[in-house]
Amino acid sequence: MNDHVEKMKLNTKKFASIGIMGLLGLVVIFGSVYTVEEGHIGIVKRFNEAKSQVNPGLHFKVPFVDSVESIEVRTRKNEEKMSSSTKEQMPVTVHVSVNWTVDKSSALDLFRQYGGLTQFEQRILDPRFRSATKDVIPRFEAEQLIQDRATSIQLIENNLIEEMKSFPVVVDNIQIENIILPPKYIQSIETKQTEKNLAAAEEHKLERQRLEALREVNTADAKAQGIVKVAEAEANAIRLKGEAEAAAIAAKAKALKDNPLIVTLTEAQNWNGQLPQTVLGESGMPILDLRNKQN
Incomplete structure (x- = not known):
């Protein structure tokens, strides 16, 4: 009976030792593995003295001796x-x-x-x-x-x-x-800006009126120039017509001067076949009526 109890105690101590060693093993394993997040740099410290830096990812360290702190390197x-x-x-x-x-x-x-x-x-x-x-x-x-x-x-x-x-x-x-x-200054700025806006609007209005007046002046000038052009054209037409008529008269006069028979021919062409009914005496007597007088 005592041997059985002793045996059980030995087994219990054995299992406890195995458990403790396994637990220590897990602690060592997990204590030697660490990760560094993206956007950070890992600072490895040994007995709190900074030894090296590591990039993001999975890394290993000496358990219970090394520790790691992260420094963000993102903005x-x-x-x-x-x-x-x-x-x-x-x-x-x-x-x-x-x-x-x-x-x-x-x-x-x-x-x-x-x-x-x-x-x-x-x-x-x-x-x-x-x-x-x-x-x-x-x-x-x-x-x-x-x-x-x-x-x-x-x-x-x-x-x-x-x-x-x-x-x-x-x-x-x-x-x-x-x-x-200060609120008072903000208010003064708003007032000043309002005045600037009003001044700009008034200036725009005046500029628009100036452009409208200029457009009306240009329109009137165009109409006046059109009237002048028409008058000049009419005057030129009258002048050209007068010059043509004068040239025709001059040509006719020259033709008559150069050939007097043209007058006789013209009279003959225009004669209606009747003799003149009045003649002018040589003595300066009044024109006599040669037509047959009838009672």
């Missing part, structure tokens, strides 16, 4: 809302954002120097971003800042790129998300 966005003043000393609140990316090949150096992205943002990126923005905003008047954001954005971006060129990151782009000005 990140930082936003800042800060108070400043315009060129004319008007208070303004600007909401700006910057998109930036960690240089993949320098992720290990960034981790060694700053301990991760959060520390880098708080200690390096954000202060320089605020400084670059506050350096640019006072160069612009409020109206110009609203109407020409692109110029101010470009200047902020240039400043920040210059500030960050010695760090293992890339500044992608900057945006001014919002500009908050």
